[in-house]
Amino acid sequence: METETQTGTATGIVLLNFGEPATPDREVVLEYLTRIFYDNASLEDADSEEAAWERSRELAKRRLPSLMEEYEAIGGSPLQAQADAQAEALEGELTDRGHEVTVYRAMQFMEPLIPDLASELAEDGIDSVLAVPIYPLCGPSTTVSSIDSLEDALEKIDGYDPTVASLTGWHRAPAYNRLRADGIRSFIEEEGIDLHDPDTAFVFSAHGTPTKYLEDGSRYDQYVEEHAQALAQILNLEEYEIGYQNHSNRNIDWTEPETEDVVEELGQRGEADRVVVEPMSFMHEQSETLVELDIDLREDAEDVGLELHRVPVPHDDSRFPQLLSDLVEPFVSGFEPSYYNLRQCQCRDEPGSYCLNAGLPPQ
DSSP: OOOOOOTTOOEEEEEEEOOOOSSOOHHHHHHHHHHHHHHTGGGSOOSSHHHHHHHHHHHHHHHHHHHHHHHHHHTSOSHHHHHHHHHHHHHHHHHHTTOOEEEEEEESSSSSBHHHHHHHHHHTTOOEEEEEEOOSSOOIIIIIHHHHHHHHHHHTSTTOOOEEEEEOOOTTOHHHHHHHHHHHHHHHHHHTOOTTSTTEEEEEEEEOOBHHHHHTTOOHHHHHHHHHHHHHHHTTOOOOEEEEEOOOOSSSOBOSSBHHHHHHHHHHHTOOSEEEEEOTTOSSOOHHHHTIIIIIIHHHHHHTTOEEEEOOOOTTOTTHHHHHHHHHHHHHHTSOGGGGTOEEOSTTOSTTEEESOTTSOOO
């Protein structure tokens, strides 16, 4: 990858994310679900692409009623609006630093879809593209898949050949760990909770992933464990639990233990009166936080006699655009990413993919 910025080069930074329906529209939610299942079709064997689409639609229809209930309960997801605000804040921060860049956003499964954004980049004459997935913990169906989708879409546009780079794993950034730890501290102070009270339990809740991805080489579970440990040490927290929020719609194994099982066991053991839950995989509020944790998990906790206190996602922390600006600085300024300890990504071992996780030993 050429990191030197040429005079007159039009640079576009693309913030990538999952996407969620902003309104509880049945047809929109069905299409959204179908795209998700199709993107993960490799988890099952299909005889053809058509068969994979049919299976994806079947799974989407099965999941639709329960997901519609979730979106109706919260009036649609705020993810899209929060992603807009993050993109605007990043562009403002980079402009203040003297960089002439345009910040775009694209979603894997909701408009603006990644293929459509690729066409927009070509129309805008963007010469240099930097993909930045807003997933704190690098995963195969999120971080890696979103970058693959963007590069595939760019390659399909005739006559368009921009320089492309990507920034994958960034949860090791010191500023991110501080931002996250400070968010937890602020919340427990507001709630009047002492994390060192023996009647208070702490759970890091991570988005789950099929274990097949881990068996194929993903280090997502390692990232979850090391990030939880780092935050716990910053908070001087000696005891904590890790749980996974799984979405098992296929007959496949997912990461364990599940968050609800962790919370239920804490209550059944009778060793705590309350549980604090940190949604460590998310940088936006969405159905996984507003419904799965705030509604469903709260009910599970109350059933076993626990008060549940859920840490808010720091999506609007004023330090976040500064953190992202620091991470992209080498790419927009033209110096080697290795100067900021960004090295060739091992989870996505493709030219131009950089991360802070490269030093981790393989499993």
